[in-house]
Amino acid sequence: MIDCLIVGGGIIGLSAAYELVRRGATVRIIDDQRSQRTASWAAAGILPPPISRATHDAMEQLRDMSHELYPGWCERLQQESGIDVQFARSGGIYVARRVGETASLAAALQQWQVDGVELHEINIDWIQEHEPALNTSPPFRSAYLLPDESTVCPPKLLSALQQCLQDSGVQIDRDVRLHGWNRHQSRVESVATSCGTISTGHICVATGPWSHETLFDLEIDLPVEPRRGQMLMWEFDEPIIHRVINEGLRYLVPRPDGKLLAGSTVEDVGFDDQVTEAGLAELTQFANGLIPALEEHPPTQSWTGLRPFSRDGFPYLGRLPNYENVLVATGHFRSGIHLAPATAQVISDLLAGMPIECDLQAFAPTRT
């Protein structure tokens, strides 16, 4: 019998599996490939900068853990898999062109200053010298550089994790769906799946926006819902910008191979994962406004992903109270790529009965 069955092969499930295997556990993963593109594939891969003050806030602790883990995690994945995951401390520029965005940026600035995030106000000369593709006419109302913002390429990260797991002999079953739980008292002894019954010591549910449905039969009403995000991509021979450009909820992300991503929408449309004309038009207008040269280049690809949204913005991490061998790792909403290594560590520590580095109460699956 395996030590842990991971249900869901997105970034959260794969990262948990990778960490468990590193610690000597036997693991199997099932994934039903429910959507054309999962959130994990669709994501932009922005990793926000760390805060430098000590914090008792559970979410900040989880973010800090991930931030600490990220460079070493990527390096190891890269070495073991041979896949360049494109982790880079590229820096992020935050700009505001309109009154509303200027006010939100001022509020963000205040919080960054309290948190001790490294930042520098930048002027038009700096922008013209370092990011000449950006439209500075009319000039931005305000602009800041956060040098510690980083990026990673989510599809490459997924490929690297899959490669490492396969090389370690982990069975990854695709097109296999969990649809039933075989319980005995306070334990789940096996699960029913589309490829038969699987017996396991533990189960980790990492089914993203489908987690409510996955857990419903275990008498837990986990309020995780899908939130669609649309993305647009252009391709150039080399990068036309060098840092992430953020404005309000929208951003532009450069990749080292010349790809440029624009994102994203946040839409409450259930499990509809289609791109829309309106969504893409909005992203095109946003991107063209920042980089006029894009008007001459039509985008080459667009896609969506369904983020696992939780109502309080915190993920759900921990054991289910009524079933001691079922763990949940879901609801990461807009931060799943960033929080993946910390989540993997928490899940592995929980399974090993080790102390947890952050306050798990805040992430309890039973919180209201």
Ligand SMILES: Cc1cc2nc3c(=O)[nH]c(=O)nc-3n(C[C@H](O)[C@H](O)[C@H](O)COP(=O)(O)OP(=O)(O)OC[C@H]3O[C@@H](n4cnc5c(N)ncnc54)[C@H](O)[C@@H]3O)c2cc1C
């Ligand atoms: C457009 C967009 C941009 C984003 N940008 C960023 C970013 O810049 N930085 C960041 O940190 N985060 C970002 N995110 C958020 C991040 O992508 C998500 O938080 C993260 O991918 C969630 O991962 P997951 O593994 O929980 O879920 P998913 O990726 O949804 O994976 C869940 C998997 O479970 C499988 N599954 C579901 N039900 C079952 C079942 N019953 N049996 C078997 N398998 C099942 C599904 O098929 C799926 O493969 C972005 C998301 C989107 C959509």
